[in-house]
Amino acid sequence: MTMEPYLALVLLGFLPSEVWRWIGLVVGRGLDEESEIILWVRAVATALVAAVVARIVLIPPGALAAVPLSVRLVALGGGVLAYYFIRRSAFAGVLVGEAILIVGMLAFGG
């Protein structure tokens, strides 16, 4: 069954994402900034961000799949190292990571 694209956008794209924000609004309104629950929630959110990183790097979508796994991993690690060594600059980390990826893809990619 193919759904009309705008309907699909709202039903399959917008709602499944937005619902989490709405639930968060309901749940988070009453919580105190210092509470233990909030700390736990932040830990979960952080772990989730790391999980998304791992997922995209290991199960790459689209054009990233054409890049060899070794290049993806080294680009990720190299970017984080560059962040540490270049004045703790997020920009440096992102740019170095991207540079490694691009060079690696051109050298070894499909």
Added chain:
Amino acid sequence: MSEPPPETPRNPAVAGFLLGVRTAFTSVFGFVIVVTYIGYGALCHDFGFPVGWAMLSTALQWAGPAQVILVTALGSGTAAIETAVAVGLSSVRLLPMVVGLLPLIKTERTKPWQLVIPVHFIAVSVWIESMRIAPKIPREQRIGFCNGVGTTLVTLGVICTGIGYYMQGMLPLVFGAAAMFITPISFMVSAVRGARLLMEKAALVLGLTVGPLLALNKVDFDLLWTGVVGGTLAYGVHRVQRMRRAAP
């Protein structure tokens, strides 16, 4: 008696908003959003969606990975339910991010309706910048700040979706890969930068270890499990650390 500071904004929401706009333009995420959404626009063109749809999807969903999932799933004829579940699972991180951020930005007088728009803006980029800057600015400015960052980045995202859409023919394959990669690299670097507490560092390490274990072994709801298990273990580390500090 000393003079009042030159520009004392009367309205803290506006002051916060302007600071948010400035922060968005100067942060690494401004660059990340531009690259990500140029790539996303090109992806939409590849899969045959109209440009208006592509730009609307950025404004409505405002979650890069979920948007990529939607486009690739619809484009390859995946069933509706499966698509909705995949998008939903990918976006689960929005829930703890919103819950974690709200207590930081609301005031006693904040009404629910005032939070609906800032909450829509919450994505990793806005969340990370807000968690970083909000503690350093007066509470009355914080919601305005989130709105400033969110409005700027979403607008940038929508515009770049359009640009990427039309550039699609000119973009080499390398750009597509780079655009896909900028999401994980920026998430990782900025998360590392933002991790002050041992708990947050532990959460990152656990997410990076548990995540692949579950994902590569095709466990259902791997992201959800990784978040809950990794987050809880990291929180446990925090509790142990606190007990050790308390006991002489």
